[in-house]
Amino acid sequence: MGERKAVTKQLALRYQSAGRAVKGQILTELVELTGWRRDYARQALRQALEPPGLRRVRPGRKPVYPADLQPALVLCWAVLRGPAGKLLAAATGYLVPMLRAERVLDITDAQADLLVRMSAATIDRRLAREREKMRLHGRSHTKLTVRSSPSLTVSRDWLHSTIGGGARREIRRFSFDHRLGRGES
Known part of the structure; x- marks a missing residue:
């Protein structure tokens, strides 16, 4: 690529001052x-x-x-127990005035309007770091299954009823509350 640029630069010096017929020959040669x-x-x-121009940095x-x-x-998101942006965007219309009335949310009217108008995509972008903090690490190695532990003599029905959907939700709530500092002491 450097050789092509060098050849082009040499021919460009001749091309600049040449007439129409000579320009065609130089072009064919290149x-x-x-x-x-x-x-x-x-x-x-x-x-x-041409001198290399400075790249214009757009503001x-x-x-x-x-x-x-x-x-x-983040407070609105935590009050609703961490919903997706689409659900939070739908709920901010009634949640923000309610939290302001209870004096839990101390923001101005202009800020409240901005918070209510925020789109679901913007909410998801703004809460990405908070969600990352809440993400459990090492989940793939903590799943207890009957097949993975042959010494475990427990029926699958008992295992699924014990660690069913309700218990999982309670574990998540417990973890969520403790991470926010609102857990039981």
């Missing part, structure tokens, strides 16, 4: 040397002598939701 198509070769000859969008709204969003 196409034969590099294997490029004529349009691309013409563009490369024009750009070879990012101004954030719609300020950073001080994050604790209020």
Whole structure:
């Protein structure tokens, strides 16, 4: 690639000051040397002598939701026991005024409006770090099955009734409450 650029730069010096007929010959020569198509070769000859321009850095969008709204969003999410963004977005319409009336949520009217208007996708993006903190680590190695432990002489029916859906939900709630610091002492 460096060789092609060097050849292009040498030919571009001649191409710049040449007439129409000579430009065609230079272009043909460059196409034969590099294997490029004529349009691309013409563009490369024009750009070879231009100084490399600075890449324009576009300013990012101004954030719609300020950073001080994050604790209020996390509180709403925790009150509802960590639902998905779609459910939380639907619930903020009644949850935010209720929490403000109870003086649990201390935010201004403008912040409350922003919180209620927040989309489900934005809620999911803003709560990604909180969800990551709540994620259990090493779950694949903690599952107890009858097949994995031959010394366990327990029927499958008893095992599934004991560690059924209700018990799992209670374990998750217990874990969630303790991680938020609201667990029983």
